[in-house]
Amino acid sequence: MLAVPLGTWLGQQSASQVPLVVLAGLGLVSLVTIAVLLPTSRPEEGHAAYGSAPDKRRFKIVLATTALSVTGAFAGYTYLVKFLGDVSGFSDTSLSALLMVSGIAGVVGVTITGPLLDRYPRGTLALPVVTQAAGMLGLYAFGTAPAGAVACLVLLGGSLGPVFMATQNQMLRFAPGRTEIALAANSGAYNAGIAGGALLGGLILPAWDVRATFLVGGLLTVTSFAVLLAARGAGPSGRIRPDGGQQPRRAPLIARGGAPSGPALSPGPLTRRTPQGRARRVRGRARRAP
Secondary structure (H helix, E strand, O other): OOHHHHHHHHHHHOOOHHHHHHHHHHHHHHHHHHHHHOOOOOHHHOOOOEOOOOOHHHHHHHHHHHHHHHHHHHHHHOOHHHHHHHOOOOOHHHHHHHHHHHHHHHHHHHHHHHHHOOOOOOHHHHHHHHHHHHHHHHHHHHOOOHHHHHHHHHHHHHHHHHHHHHHHHHHHHHOOOEHHHHHHHHHHHHHHHHHHHHHHHHHHHHHOOHHHHHHHHHHHHHHHHHHHHHHHHOOOOOOEOOOOOEOOOOOOOOOOOOOOOOOOOOOOHHHHHOHHHHHHHHHHHHHHOO
16 A cells, blocks of 8 residues: 555656565565464464354355455556546656555555454445445546545545455455465455456556546446345355354244254253243153163
């Protein structure tokens, strides 16, 4: 979020190779840090090796949301500099400052979203997607005015990071198998969205203009939000155990006579605290006795 404006500024002040060299150096520092600090314990020994609420359908929905929203974002964001210059009328010298505004908005968005991920898992994904759609469609509609462009740029920049954070958090919940595989799948969908969005914008640009890239990207983002709404309307699918088997459905508690046909339930308040409940437990033990 901050590297894009800083790299743009550095490239303007020096040779174009300098930002690449700096990036390579930072990558090397990151590699050494990870090699030294990464835990050596086996992945399955961690408390987050498997999803806390495995669900194949919701897992696929989150992947689709990631792919659609990121494709939409980068269909326009890839050509943001051209948009700000050609449509909004900003000078080349002001572009780094504008990108910095977008980056700072991203840092603020991540800072606000992080503590809320576990408390509001659905809202922390839906709200950034809506904000991203508003920013992209707002740039298409109001980007010709500098003030409108800056306001919508703040919305767009502030939503990109939280979308990825929220989808990764959802992966930790709904992963049908190992969480590292689910996180890798989500990262793959994100990167595919970056490449696909840039390609889509590149096809739109010569056919229409740079404003159209934000229109199409905004509509794709709206589509991703529609996917989330459809998922919210439908109930959860059958849950998947970490070993891949289907979890049995819990049998209903029967108030009068009989026994549940499904897996046995732990005794609730009715069976523990009433004479009828004690009698049913005695009859159950008698039936199980050889």
